[in-house]
Amino acid sequence: MTALAIEHVSKSYALNGVQRPVLNDISFDVAPNEIVSIVGASGCGKSTLLRLIVGLDEDYRGSIIQGGVSDTKAAKVGMVFQDHRLYPWLTVGANVDLAFDASNLRKPERLARVHHYLQLVGLSDYEKAYPKQLSGGMAQRAAIARALAQEPDILLMDEPFGALDSILRMRLQDELLSIWEKNRVSIVIVTHDVEEALYLGNRVIVMEPDPGRIRDVFEIELARPRDRADPRLAALKQRCLATLVGREALS
Template sequence: MHSLSIEHVSKSYTLDGAARPVLKDITLHVRRNEIVAIIGASGCGKSTLLRLIVGLDTDFHGSIIRGSKGAAPARVGMVFQDHRLFPWLTVEANVNLAFDSSDISPSTRSDKVRHYIDLVGLSEFAKAYPRQLSGGMAQRAAIARALAQEPDILLMDEPFGALDSILRMRLQDELLSIWEKHRLSIVIVTHDVEEALYLADRVMVMEPNPGRIRDVFEVALPRPRDRGGVLLSTLKKRCMELLI
């Protein structure tokens, strides 16, 4: 069963009075509890596609269905490359924003905030402000805020791109741990081929001008995956051949 259906989606911008196509005929179905990574050169429309999925941009052709057809729309959370925490609020208060439109009791709200902060390992920094956090900690706080919305689908736009390699690997493992506990669908945009292959069940390779799908393939490797393993290296070579 699909948690997300993207069917024949095309998107254009107007530049100097002329239409400039950004996405062309994108079709992708994301299964429930599946991780899909989207890779491709800069300018191929990866981030634009996420904006369409989450509903930040509604001017496109085609169909995007969040959830199963005929059912209630799936809840969607999003994590950006920069954490986008409000600097005047603590970690606790930033995560608490996820419940502003809910009618749950204050005590339940407090328990949920604590749960998601604990989930990303920031319980000792709940009262800290973003300026008091490292880059990795701030990104974990942003993930906690997105998860607090209890989404069925989590969209991630280069969430670890600004981090050093060691911290990036650590947060990749934390993300997989969260995914195993909550079994939500994840769509992650990344420039890092190794990250895509390490995290995803399937990888969608895009090419630019306009952005379109070049290939979609399964990463049929058991978890936990060996980052330096022969099978992962073989898939990396395949990805690089598609991207070059």
């Protein structure tokens, strides 16, 4: 049983009238309750891949199958975009509340959940604020709250912690893990931070550009909770970095 099966996915974009390959024959599975991290150079197609998975772009070759059913509606997919994409005309609370539009929850329950998720990301005091009144990192946290509030089966995250300071980043990584443990959600997280990829992932997929393809896959078989100072993580980081920048560059 897989939560998500990506099979031979290729994608090209037209640039100045010429088709340019962006993703080349990407295949991987995500098991239920697995966390897959994706790292790779800027421009190697990570955001494009997530957009295909979430169904925002259907112009690709290959197949993307969720929950064993070839229908994008079959599994509830939540997405945290690289830019927060909050609606500027809605308060932070109302942005999170949007997550319940497809549910039949009643107003008091919706409000309680909005409070819960805002508290989780440390934004309790900003429920009535508008996105423009938030810093970049705060807006990103509000977007994370909105995605978590949907209680998705598959959560796609595109550099969700990129705009956060390192303390907050670590705290939210741990919050994400505790939510993951409780809700048995499958997560695909794109990050530039190799340590983050290794700390969170059951597997780390390393991509390379021109065209975007999978260079290597690392299985991270360390028990949880993981110790950030574990020397095995440090060794994996070296291997992962060597793959990322090319073995020749580090030798």
